[in-house]
Amino acid sequence: MTTLNTIAEALTEGSDELLARRAGDGDMDAFELLARRYGTMMRAYARRVLGSTTEADDVVQEALIQAWNQIGGLRDAAAARPWLLRITGNLAVDVLRRRKSHATIEHSPDLADPAPGPESSVITITGTQALERALAALPEEQRRCWVLRELGGQTYEDIAQTLNISQAAVRGRLARARTTLAQKMEDWR
Numbered sequence: 001m002t003t004l005n006t007i008a009e010a011l012t013e014g015s016d017e018l019l020a021r022r023a024g025d026g027d028m029d030a031f032e033l034l035a036r037r038y039g040t041m042m043r044a045y046a047r048r049v050l051g052s053t054t055e056a057d058d059v060v061q062e063a064l065i066q067a068w069n070q071i072g073g074l075r076d077a078a079a080a081r082p083w084l085l086r087i088t089g090n091l092a093v094d095v096l097r098r099r100k101s102h103a104t105i106e107h108s109p110d111l112a113d114p115a116p117g118p119e120s121s122v123i124t125i126t127g128t129q130a131l132e133r134a135l136a137a138l139p140e141e142q143r144r145c146w147v148l149r150e151l152g153g154q155t156y157e158d159i160a161q162t163l164n165i166s167q168a169a170v171r172g173r174l175a176r177a178r179t180t181l182a183q184k185m186e187d188w189r
Helices: 002-012 016-024 028-050 053-073 077-099 118-137 140-151 156-163 167-184
Strands: none
Touching: 016 028, 016 053, 016 077, 028 053, 028 077, 028 140, 053 077, 077 140, 077 156, 118 140, 118 167, 140 156, 140 167, 156 167
């Protein structure tokens, strides 16, 4: 029993590379740890792209199924996080395409601070809605870069891997997104 606990602890503390390699060899526990480690980030990314929690949950579920089926072919096991986010992003974009129009990012009540008074709440909600409209108006490529950087905390290198573009393209898209958002949010500074 102690040996099993030791193996479980080693897996839990294992690097993405170790977990991805083991999952590629059919270790479902290792894949589950990767899914737990990055599931929340995948969901947040899908929600920001889609503007819908329900659709985001469906996309993440589909992304995890696709990842499990393809993890054996992952070339760089250390790049599991960008690979999972790339699958999630691609599936989210497929959902957007099926809609035939860009979705606006819906207001989520959990974004507002529950403690402030009515005036503060209105200001927060109005500012959040303005940001959501500004994000929804961005071209899809810029929005994906911005969400990965600002909400996902990813590096330029990780974003480039996730979106399968160069780091120069990431920097350019982020610069354009930030400029556009700054202009649209000028009243909220």
